[in-house]
Amino acid sequence: MRRPLLSAVLALLVLSAFPADEPQSRGFIEPIPVQTGFADVNGINLFFRVYGEGPPILMIHGGLSDSRVWRAQLGTLSEHHSVIVADSRGQGRSSSTDDVITYDLMADDYLALLDVLHIPKVALVGWSDGGIIGLDIAIRHPERLSRLFVQAANATPDGSLAYKPDDPNRPELRHYDDVRQEIEALWANEPNFSQAELEGIPVPTEIAIGEHDEAISRAHTEYLASTIPGAKLLILPSVGHSAPLEDPNGYATAVLNFVDGTTI
Numbered sequence: 001m002r003r004p005l006l007s008a009v010l011a012l013l014v015l016s017a018f019p020a021d022e023p024q025s026r027g028f029i030e031p032i033p034v035q036t037g038f039a040d041v042n043g044i045n046l047f048f049r050v051y052g053e054g055p056p057i058l059m060i061h062g063g064l065s066d067s068r069v070w071r072a073q074l075g076t077l078s079e080h081h082s083v084i085v086a087d088s089r090g091q092g093r094s095s096s097t098d099d100v101i102t103y104d105l106m107a108d109d110y111l112a113l114l115d116v117l118h119i120p121k122v123a124l125v126g127w128s129d130g131g132i133i134g135l136d137i138a139i140r141h142p143e144r145l146s147r148l149f150v151q152a153a154n155a156t157p158d159g160s161l162a163y164k165p166d167d168p169n170r171p172e173l174r175h176y177d178d179v180r181q182e183i184e185a186l187w188a189n190e191p192n193f194s195q196a197e198l199e200g201i202p203v204p205t206e207i208a209i210g211e212h213d214e215a216i217s218r219a220h221t222e223y224l225a226s227t228i229p230g231a232k233l234l235i236l237p238s239v240g241h242s243a244p245l246e247d248p249n250g251y252a253t254a255v256l257n258f259v260d261g262t263t264i
Helices: 003-017 067-077 103-116 129-140 179-189 195-199 218-227 248-259
Strands: 035-041 044-051 056-060 082-086 122-127 145-151 205-210 232-236
Touching: 035 103, 044 067, 044 103, 056 067, 056 103, 056 129, 067 082, 067 248, 082 103, 103 129, 122 129, 122 248, 129 145, 129 195, 145 248, 195 218, 205 218, 218 232, 232 248
Parallel strands: 056 082, 056 122, 122 145, 145 205, 205 232
Antiparallel strands: 035 044, 044 082
């Protein structure tokens, strides 16, 4: 999610759609995880769950939400895959430190989680901030990714529709006691991936955006898809920024079509 209004909307969607750890919320049945715990990584306790067996998929949620946003996709995706979900640092059930939250740092957290789970390589699915984390890993550690599905992410702050380059109230990127302030400062200042970095991504990639996305510009999304070598562009019909919640089945199908190689 981008900016205070959209982050508040996402928080309300998460709480209303998944009010508690009930396995049959909203008409779907959440599978039983094969592993649940807190991984000790980079000085924090990172909450995670693993579902199913098979080629691994790592799902990374958007900013100021948590891994519950994927609950409607878990049953479908875990039928033939091992699906790993986690709460990014300082969000959901994961702890944080006084270190400034950056995309590099969160990417390192997820790589450390994969090390704890003894998983050398995954297909990564990232929504919004999760997609930015995916791009970060693809740039710095492409050997850890088999495929990358990025939905509603930006490579630079000006990819956000809310971006104001001369905003005198732009928050400084630093540690805040309130994680909401810290994530909003992150959005105002990061990411800053160069064109050369994007052009150097060797991972098979699909760039997706909702037809009615309220947060990320279509032009910026098209720039990502045209700059990353061989990347595919996918427009998710009749949904906005919160596509995984708005069309859970369609989203799961899109992920599987790409991860299992039927669209490349």
